Amino acid sequence: MNWEPIKQLQQRFKLNAPVVTAPFALPTTVVEIQPDFVAGLRLAGPPRRGRGASQRLRGIGVASLNPDTVVPLANGPNIADPVDLARALQAIAGTLGNGTTRFGLLVPDGAVRVSLLSFETLPENRKQAYALMRWRMRETLPFPLEEGRISHQVVVREAERIEVLTVVAKASVLAKYERALEQVYGAPALLLPATLALLPLLSETEERGQLLVHLCSGSITSAVTAGKRLRLWRTRQLGRLDSSEMCRQVQAESARVMASCRDHLKLEISQVWLCVRPRGGSEFRVELSQALHHPVELLEPDPDLATTFTSEDRNLFGSFGAPAAGLVRNTLQ
16 A cells, blocks of 8 residues: 555654655664564665565564653653663664664654544645644643644545644654664654554555554554545553453454444444554454454565565564565555
């Protein structure tokens, strides 16, 4: 799925700049920070259309974090132990190589707010449109708007309706993630919530609803798409639960999202995808399918992307590499 909003949001989420149109440039290294781990994927160089993706994946590194080193909150410090995070980032630096000039940074979904805003009309003047969006968001954010970074992209423009995808985060929260990366690698050229990077792995030709359930480090994000359009986004922090309770929470959350799609969006879900990281979602898949009375498929990165990796690195890629694979896929469509 060539998901155009990723191309449009890639620079503006970091820089909070005006809307621009430019080709999507995939960084040569993608680093992801989550509460339980940091992961990095190194590419050989800029993407070229028609060139096999397996020729560009050159290294992967994963390091674990101590409990509570990273605590994703929209209005909180997030990085409680910078020393431990720096240690983990240093641990994967050798695998990712030297001399990289473009870095991508994926942050936990809980650190940002993703939403869809609907308007009957939107001013052509960008400053006025931006002010209207900020006014609509003022009561839904846990921090003052002037302390946030906001990126937006118009995803639907019809005669009497305009729909805007917004990604918002507190500036001080993003700055701490950026600072952690800069101390080891350099400033990120791209910054996104992790689940947003997974969306290109879904089919763009399925106009009926697709539900993606992303379970990672005690957080669950549910994203619903129809074709190239994001219809719903919901993130919940579940915390550190045992496997059985986590499974029950995933089932309950998925059922709520499907009911909301049916009742409020008038959208039936035709496909349910489950992405569990680190890998280990087989038991969740079976129980979730039974609870929803709907087939559930695991969403994992294409193993053909890692044909040049060692067996150990292929296992790491399968467990942690899905968001980076989504970014790669987005450049190949």
